[in-house]
Amino acid sequence: xxxxxxxxxxxxxxxxxxxxxxxxxxxxxxxxxxxxxxxxxxxxxxxxxxxxxxxxxxxxxxxxxxxxxxxxxxxxxxxxxxxxxxxxxxxxxxxxxxxxxxxxxxxxxxxxxxxxxxxxxxxxxx
Numbered sequence: 477x478x479x480x481x482x483x484x485x486x487x488x489x490x491x492x493x494x495x496x497x498x499x500x501x502x503x504x505x506x507x508x509x510x511x512x513x514x515x516x517x518x519x520x521x522x523x524x525x526x527x528x529x530x531x532x533x534x535x536x537x538x539x540x541x542x543x544x545x546x547x548x549x550x551x552x553x554x555x556x557x558x559x560x561x562x563x564x565x566x567x568x569x570x571x572x573x574x575x576x577x578x579x580x581x582x583x584x585x586x587x588x589x590x591x592x593x594x595x596x597x598x599x600x601x602x
Contacts, residue, residue, distance in 0.1 A: 478523050479503055480512065490554070492516050492536050497529060505530075505546060513547065527560070539571075549584075557589075 482495035494514035499506035504526040506512065513529035515521050520535040521528075522542035529535055530548035537554040541547050545559040549566040553559055557571045561578040565571055569587040583589055 477501065480506075480521065480523070482515070482518070483511070487514060489514070489534055489536060489552075494534055494536055497521065499528075503528075504544070533565075545577075 479501050480497045480499050483498050485496040486493050494516050496514055497512040499508055499510045499512065502508045505528040513531055513533035515529060516536035520539055520541065525543050527541045527543055527545045529541060530546065533547045533549060533551040535541055535547060535553045537556070539553045539555060539557045541553065541559045543560040544562050546564045547553055547559060550568050551565050553565060553571045555572045557573065557575045559565055559571060559577045563577045563579065563581045565577060565583045567584045569583045569585065571577055571583060571589045573590045573592065575589050575591050577583055577589065
């Protein structure tokens with residue numbers, strides 16, 4: 477069962493068309509009908525689990541958000557970045573390239589997390 481759908485509301489970011497998401501069912505971070513943030517394609521945000529993209533946050537390219545991760549604020553997650561586990565990325569942070577943000581990691585403010593293959597992993601378990 478799908479937890480969200482892509483709406484017809486779009487915006488262009490870095491030459492890519494992003495779609496606003498809408499929750500189809502209620503789950504931990506959204507109620508049915510709530511509008512979320514912006515993704516390029518369904519592969520960017522898992523349909524299973526409680527992960528959610530809020531507000532003006534953008535996820536595109538081959539980036540993925542899944543498990544119980546939250547992406548909010550004016551965040552951009554892109555390239556091959558992954559945000560998962562209980563991780564939160566918020567405010568004006570950017571996560572890109574081959575970065576993995578997981579565990580209970582918090583990335584916020586104006587932080588920029590980026591790395592080449594084998595680099596850019598941020599995992600915190602508290």
